[in-house]
Amino acid sequence: MNPNETKITPKLVAEHGLKPDEYQRILDLIGREPTMTELGIFSAMWNEHCSYKSSRVHLKGLPTSAPWVIQGPGENAGVIDIGDGLAAVFKMESHNHPSYIEPYQGATTGVGGILRDVFTMGARPIACLNALSFGDPSHPKTRHLVSGVVAGVGGYGNSFGVPTVGGEVRFHTRYDGNNLVNAMAVGLAEADKIFYAAASGVGMPIVYLGSKTGRDGIHGASMASAEFGEGAEEKRPTVQVGDPFSEKLLLEACLEIMAKDCVIAIQDMGAAGLTSSATEMGAKGNLGVTLDLDKVPCREEGMSAYEMMLSESQERMLMVLKPEKEKEAEAIFRKWGLDFAVVGETTASTRFIVKHRGEVMADLPIKELGTEAPVYNRPFTETPKLPVIKATDVKAPMGIVAALEHLIGTPDLASKRWVWEQYDHIIGGNTFQRPGGDAAVVRVLDGPKGLAMTSDVTPRYCEADPFEGGKQAVAEAWRNLTAVGARPLAITDNLNFGNPEKPEIMGQFVGCVRGIGEACKALDFPVVSGNVSLYNETQGRGILPTPTIGGVGLLDDFTKSATLAFKAEGETILLIGGAPGWLGQSLYLRDVCGREEGAPPPVDLAAERKHGDFVRGLITGGQATAVHDLSDGGLLVALAEMAMASGIGAELEAAADPVPHAFWFGEDQARYVVTVKAADAAAMLEKAAKAGVPAQRLGRTAGHALILGSERPILISTLVSRFEGWLPGYMAGSAA
Amino acid sequence: MKARVTVTLKSGVLDPQGKAIEGALRSLGIAGVASVRQGKVFDIELEGSDKAGAEAALKDAADKLLANTVIENYRIEVMG
Amino acid sequence: MKARVTVTLKSGVLDPQGKAIEGALRSLGIAGVASVRQGKVFDIELEGSDKAGAEAALKDAADKLLANTVIENYRIEVMG
Amino acid sequence: MKSAVVVFPGINRERDMARTLKLVSGKEPAMLWHADTEIPTGTDLIVIPGGFSYGDYLRCGAIAARSPIMVAVTDFAAKGGLVLGVCNGFQILCESGLLPGVLMRNQNLKFICRDVYLKVERSDTPFTRSYNAGQVIRVPVAHGEGNYIADGETIAKLEGEGRVLFRYSSPDGIFDPNWNHNGALNGIAGILNGKGNVLGMMPHPENHVETVIGNTEGRGLFSGLVDHLKAA
Numbered sequence A: 001m002n003p004n005e006t007k008i009t010p011k012l013v014a015e016h017g018l019k020p021d022e023y024q025r026i027l028d029l030i031g032r033e034p035t036m037t038e039l040g041i042f043s044a045m046w047n048e049h050c051s052y053k054s055s056r057v058h059l060k061g062l063p064t065s066a067p068w069v070i071q072g073p074g075e076n077a078g079v080i081d082i083g084d085g086l087a088a089v090f091k092m093e094s095h096n097h098p099s100y101i102e103p104y105q106g107a108t109t110g111v112g113g114i115l116r117d118v119f120t121m122g123a124r125p126i127a128c129l130n131a132l133s134f135g136d137p138s139h140p141k142t143r144h145l146v147s148g149v150v151a152g153v154g155g156y157g158n159s160f161g162v163p164t165v166g167g168e169v170r171f172h173t174r175y176d177g178n179n180l181v182n183a184m185a186v187g188l189a190e191a192d193k194i195f196y197a198a199a200s201g202v203g204m205p206i207v208y209l210g211s212k213t214g215r216d217g218i219h220g221a222s223m224a225s226a227e228f229g230e231g232a233e234e235k236r237p238t239v240q241v242g243d244p245f246s247e248k249l250l251l252e253a254c255l256e257i258m259a260k261d262c263v264i265a266i267q268d269m270g271a272a273g274l275t276s277s278a279t280e281m282g283a284k285g286n287l288g289v290t291l292d293l294d295k296v297p298c299r300e301e302g303m304s305a306y307e308m309m310l311s312e313s314q315e316r317m318l319m320v321l322k323p324e325k326e327k328e329a330e331a332i333f334r335k336w337g338l339d340f341a342v343v344g345e346t347t348a349s350t351r352f353i354v355k356h357r358g359e360v361m362a363d364l365p366i367k368e369l370g371t372e373a374p375v376y377n378r379p380f381t382e383t384p385k386l387p388v389i390k391a392t393d394v395k396a397p398m399g400i401v402a403a404l405e406h407l408i409g410t411p412d413l414a415s416k417r418w419v420w421e422q423y424d425h426i427i428g429g430n431t432f433q434r435p436g437g438d439a440a441v442v443r444v445l446d447g448p449k450g451l452a453m454t455s456d457v458t459p460r461y462c463e464a465d466p467f468e469g470g471k472q473a474v475a476e477a478w479r480n481l482t483a484v485g486a487r488p489l490a491i492t493d494n495l496n497f498g499n500p501e502k503p504e505i506m507g508q509f510v511g512c513v514r515g516i517g518e519a520c521k522a523l524d525f526p527v528v529s530g531n532v533s534l535y536n537e538t539q540g541r542g543i544l545p546t547p548t549i550g551g552v553g554l555l556d557d558f559t560k561s562a563t564l565a566f567k568a569e570g571e572t573i574l575l576i577g578g579a580p581g582w583l584g585q586s587l588y589l590r591d592v593c594g595r596e597e598g599a600p601p602p603v604d605l606a607a608e609r610k611h612g613d614f615v616r617g618l619i620t621g622g623q624a625t626a627v628h629d630l631s632d633g634g635l636l637v638a639l640a641e642m643a644m645a646s647g648i649g650a651e652l653e654a655a656a657d658p659v660p661h662a663f664w665f666g667e668d669q670a671r672y673v674v675t676v677k678a679a680d681a682a683a684m685l686e687k688a689a690k691a692g693v694p695a696q697r698l699g700r701t702a703g704h705a706l707i708l709g710s711e712r713p714i715l716i717s718t719l720v721s722r723f724e725g726w727l728p729g730y731m732a733g734s735a736a
Numbered sequence B, C: 001m002k003a004r005v006t007v008t009l010k011s012g013v014l015d016p017q018g019k020a021i022e023g024a025l026r027s028l029g030i031a032g033v034a035s036v037r038q039g040k041v042f043d044i045e046l047e048g049s050d051k052a053g054a055e056a057a058l059k060d061a062a063d064k065l066l067a068n069t070v071i072e073n074y075r076i077e078v079m080g
Numbered sequence D: 001m002k003s004a005v006v007v008f009p010g011i012n013r014e015r016d017m018a019r020t021l022k023l024v025s026g027k028e029p030a031m032l033w034h035a036d037t038e039i040p041t042g043t044d045l046i047v048i049p050g051g052f053s054y055g056d057y058l059r060c061g062a063i064a065a066r067s068p069i070m071v072a073v074t075d076f077a078a079k080g081g082l083v084l085g086v087c088n089g090f091q092i093l094c095e096s097g098l099l100p101g102v103l104m105r106n107q108n109l110k111f112i113c114r115d116v117y118l119k120v121e122r123s124d125t126p127f128t129r130s131y132n133a134g135q136v137i138r139v140p141v142a143h144g145e146g147n148y149i150a151d152g153e154t155i156a157k158l159e160g161e162g163r164v165l166f167r168y169s170s171p172d173g174i175f176d177p178n179w180n181h182n183g184a185l186n187g188i189a190g191i192l193n194g195k196g197n198v199l200g201m202m203p204h205p206e207n208h209v210e211t212v213i214g215n216t217e218g219r220g221l222f223s224g225l226v227d228h229l230k231a232a
Ligand SMILES: Nc1ncnc2c1ncn2[C@@H]1O[C@H](COP(=O)(O)OP(=O)(O)O)[C@@H](O)[C@H]1O
Pocket: A129, A130, A131, A132, A164, A165, A166, A167, A168, A169, A416, A419, A420, A434, A435, A436, A437, A438, A439, A440, A455, A456, A480, A631, A632
């Protein structure tokens, strides 16, 4: 064993993000003082990002199985069966902290990482989504962050060659010092050719593939788990730079050797690079691993074992190859111009041994590195319930028409075209529903099947009531998939929260996770992959709790998917679901009345399911001509979006009782707007009544304006210019 | 006044462009290239003739816009 | 040996990036900028110590790849 | 029609292109690797597809233009073979000297993916015989550097010889800076070489060829080539 070059002091331990009792645990586990390299390995494996030490006990409660789930959480990505021998492979992951420090490169490496997670499983990525949360538009850094993050998401996905088909963008002052970048990738694989991380067989070669190792992002994984202090901008570690070109080569090379049956196990090097990929392969396979760092391709000179083990250089993979296929695999990698080096082997010992320049730099029990990681059941306090705001107690500061015109041009509701037009959303030739609808729809191979995907969460609801907010995020994802006619199958969740050591933040986390679990159970919508990002705080102020839900659904015939644009004049517009008029935490209350208050709308999961199944039935039955679910902004905003997407207006004659602004802008859940041919309307209403689904006639499509009874008509062109104008105007530098 | 701001990547930061160019030069048969790092230059025309003022303005410009100081260094030359 | 190849746009060739940077500098309140043109630098490490040979190789590299001589000029400096 | 698609490292629309060629011509195209030095005998059409060859590092298309296969492509074109370069393919053709001019960063310095309107200037070419002169087609673009420029003399020559085949226009075929999304000189979206057998264009006709995906206005380019080769 290499004698310690550096004395392990309490200060050094603290700098590695390890608490004194955690360090004691290490001493007890290995029975001696760790080497520097070992200390680095422990700090990488036992930080929040890799060990899920604060979240693990709670995540256990999430439902993760269903007959169609092939692989739930625990691998690089989740896998679901979509029939015809095919599987969809997907996951969402955050790159929040790096994107704040260097928005372009932070976003690129986030997208690169999630793509790697998906193709590591043997799937070709077919779509990406991105959920972005930024600070208040008037904050001096916001514009710069939006511009860099969006360019970075596009810069990577466009070059790599995967369409970015959906996502969301929100602004709130609570993200001022901590913007969120959550990237999701969806891939397609043959259901019986999924690749996993678990190694098997003793004496098998472990191969390093991809780009060379540099000093990038050393301690990135620990940084991702550290709260930003005031000096954060100075203390930044070397930033990782994304190289989509190398990753595209890595994709092609990996898929090529997987098709040739060379691979026993594969793991990408993400957070904590070589350390976590090597130990995971061994631990999952009940094997030991010995690495010889002299063989690792390095970009920089004189790298120490410590640096190599902690480097987070991108576009790298570790594989266990079938020994007889080594030459064949190497030839493929060389053809693609990538590094290929045998850097170690599997052993029977279940030890993780790292050698460098003839010395043993680490010798650790491989399983315990993972299983013995500290687990905390952190104290939490439940978020106090907020009072329910009665619609009758909310005075309307302006008329309905003025409120709509205002709302449609606010940062959260305005069109995000400026963002998604910077993303190649059509490459592949399979994008049937482009960004701008409820969910993106991508054809599967040559059809007729299609996959629908969406990402959703309403952080202000989660803050006001974590449990209901968690339910709502899942329900909205389920609803968006339903609104295009898809059968919702499974979700990936990306849980972004503040500092879990604060009981009230932990309370938000626990509440949201319970809500998510409850909704997943009720909707048969299991969690198959996910990611947790904690410590999103600056100077003691946390983000809004933001559990982003990425949902995937299946269409038997993608051409039958519904879109939100009105299709023709003279059709009947129906509201499916009731209209009680819930204004607490609504955008109307916040952005029109200036009040961020009250309990959020409750989510009745049984109603969600019943109403959604009814709407999906109308779509598959061919009766629904346009469908849109109701969410932010409520009914009138949804109608405006349907009108703007088509250029066709509507005459609305609903009674709007008892409080008109609550009727038009309330954010009650489990609701959709559906259009049907006028001749079908009566039958549809009857059908709804029979199914016990509240439904009512709102009016009919007509003209080029929205007309509400005797109110002044609102021209669609006026709405469009406000809706499309805000974000480009803001980015061009006009006032927030 | 003419000035030039040269922006280069800090050492240790990955330069995918440089790497690709290196490979291309090699396959074009250009011998002896050990490594390539790519940077940017900005040739700037300035009004007035206050050299010190110009330098200060350019430093401001480099910090705020021309260079990404997280990963890049810059150098300012005012030719006068 | 270290060398630098600087590639700049020929005068008269439109430079959308330079233009945009000009505008951005102005809106950042940086005064006195009359015009900006953006170019590239390549910092190249060369094997051996034959300065003349290196210059010839770099000229070849610039002509064949580093510059698009339809729109760009280049300059080679070998630092030795 | 026997076609071939060139694959450079980093190219990413080769599958879209191959699928469209198969769909329209009924025949699977040959896939050529950048290191290849020969074109399969009997090839009628070589397509250089879109993507990010070599990551678009240095200049778009610059590194690919110097690959071994481009020597063979140049030779093929000199002998009168049909060559189509789309997006990155167009950039590669310009960098290799098969077409004049340069594609610079889009005027707004951003990558742009959206449907645009193209005016088809001529129908008497192998590439546009399925369209009518003056017809407007809607096809998508997806590029960050599609802003075509060339010196005044070259532009005058291209225009004078009718070598501007596609031009960004309004939906009713009028040249209008508001519809010229990338700022290209004269709204130039696609040009021919002097002999008329090499076309480079920024938009992606190969992504608008199927009714089920919602638009078929790019299909004519490929069906025209099939007809041209049948007639030849
Ligand atoms: N960052 C983004 N990337 C891609 N598409 C986006 C992004 N942000 C918003 N969109 C698109 O804009 C549309 C509206 O988004 P949103 O208002 O969040 O929808 P919903 O309320 O139905 O969840 C969606 O189709 C979405 O995919």
